[in-house]
Amino acid sequence: MRLLSALLVLHLATALPDPRVLPGLDMVALALLLVLCGRRAAGRLLQGLATLALMLIVVLRLADLTMAESLGRQFNPVADLPLIDALVRLLAGTVGVLAAVGACIGALLVGGLLAWAIWWSLGTIRRAGGRAVLPVLVLAGLAMITPAMPGLRFAQDRIQLAARTVTQLADFRRQSENDPMRQLSAPLSLIDRDVLVVFLESYGRTSFDTPFYGDLHLTTLREAQSRLSKAGLAMRSGFLTSPTHGGQSWLAHATFMNGMWIGDQTRYQASVASDRWTLFDHARHAGFRTAAIMPAITRPWPEGTRMGFDTVFAAGDLGYRGQPFNWVTMPDQFTLFATDRIRTRDHDPRPLFAQVALISSHAPWTPVARMIPWQDVEDGAVFDDMATTGPTPRQVWRDREIVRQHYRDAIDYTLQAVTEYAERQAGDPPLMVLLGDHQAASSIGLDQRRQVPIHVIGPAPLVARTAGWGLTPGLIPPADAPAIPMEAMRDNLLRSFSPPADVPPA
Incomplete structure (x- = not known):
C-alpha cells in the first residue's frame, strides 16, 4: 500500500x-x-x-x-x-x-x-x-x-x-538605440494645449462585442457622444491590440509610451533601463510639463522618473481623504477632479502632458462607485458611504455571474466619469486620448482577444489629425474595425502632431 x-x-x-x-x-x-x-x-x-x-x-x-x-x-x-x-x-x-x-x-x-x-x-x-x-x-x-x-x-x-x-532583452536594447524619432526638432509642436493620456482599467473590446456588456456600455457611450457633440467637441475612436490580457496594466502603459511591444516583465525592465525616449520624454523636450497621475501607486516608484515624467502623483499626493474601495484607493471621479487641480497648480504657463490611470474598474469590482455632483467631490470624504457598503470581495467572487455584473457596472461608472469630465472641459478642452489597458480575464470578460478601445476627444482640428490612424468619427467604431498595434501609438502621435517637414520617413 x-x-x-x-x-x-x-x-x-x-x-x-x-x-x-x-x-x-x-x-x-x-x-x-x-x-x-x-x-x-x-x-x-x-x-x-x-x-x-x-x-x-x-x-x-x-x-x-x-x-x-x-x-x-x-x-x-x-x-x-x-x-x-x-x-x-x-x-x-x-x-x-x-x-x-x-x-x-x-x-x-x-x-x-x-x-x-x-x-x-x-x-x-x-x-x-x-x-x-x-x-x-x-x-x-x-x-x-x-x-x-x-x-x-x-x-x-x-x-x-x-x-x-x-536574447529578447538584448534585442530590445539594440532596437532602442536606433530610434528615428530622436531626430525630431519640434515634436508635438502642433498641440497648443494640455494633453491627457487616460488609461481605463480593464476596458476591452468586449464592451462593444459581447451583448451582456455592450447593451449597457454602448448606451452610455451613445449618450456621451450626443452630449460631447452638443458641447462642441470632436471625437474619433477605434481599437488597439494590447500586449497583455487580464492584468499587468504597466505593460500596456510602457508599450504605448515607448512605441515598442512590451509583453513581459523583462522587456518592461529593459524599457526602464534603456535610454529610449518615451512619448513623455518627447513632450518634455517640446516644452510641456509632464506628469503621471497614478492613484494605484502606494509605494515608491523610482521608475517613473526614467519614463519622462517631471512629477509622479501617487495615491498619497492626490489629496484623497475618503475611504478606499478595497484595492481601489479612490474612485475615478476623484482622480479626475484631482487632475483638474494639477492642471492649474503653480500657475505654470507650460501646458501639461500627463498620463492618468483610472482604476475603479480594477478587480475586485466591489463596491462599485456612483457619480455625484462634481461640486460635492471636495476631499473625497463624501465617498465614504459608497466605499464601506455593499458586498465584500469574498461574497462577490463566490458567483461568477455576480462578478461579471460588478465588472460591467464598474466599467460603466468609469465611462460615465471620464466622459462627464471631458464635457466639463468643453470651454477650453484638452486633447484627451482615452484607451483601455487590457481586457479582463477571459472568464470574466468573455473575450479572449487582446483588443481594447481608443477614443480621442478634443477640438476638431486636432482630433481630425488622428483620422490617418484608422480612427472613425464618434465614440463607437464600426464592428469590423481592425485593431491598431498599441506600439504604433507613440509614433502616430509624434507624426500627427509634429511639423510634416520635421518627421522622418516611416
Missing part, C-alpha cells in the same frame, strides 16, 4: 496539470533508476536531486495554471518573478493584510508538505528495491501506450523560454 501511494504521488507530480493522463516515460525512468540504485549512497543523492527537480516542475506548472487563468499566458521564469510581490499586495488589498499573510503562510506550508510527500515517495520506491519492480513494469506498459515525457518536455520548454527572454 505504501508503495502504491508513493507511485501515485510521483504520478501526480509529473502529470500536472491533468492527473488523469497515463504515466509518462519520465516517471517510469525515474522510478526504475531509484529501484536500481537501492540503498546505496547514489540512491540517496538521486532521491534528493529528484525531489528538487520535481518540486521545481510542480511550482512552475502551478504558476502556469495561475497565469493562464489570470493573465491569459504562460509563466516566464525569468520575466515574471517580480510579479510575486505585486500579487501579494493585490491579495492584501482584496481580502485584507491578515488574510494575505495567512495565504502566504498557507502556501509555504503546502509547498513544504508537497516537498516532504515527494521526498517520502521517492524514498519509499528506492527502499522497496526488488518489490517495486513489478509495479514499475506495469507503469512502463501503460506508458508505452502513449509514450510521452511531459515533465522532461516541460523543463526543456522552460529552459528555452528563459534563453529566449535573455
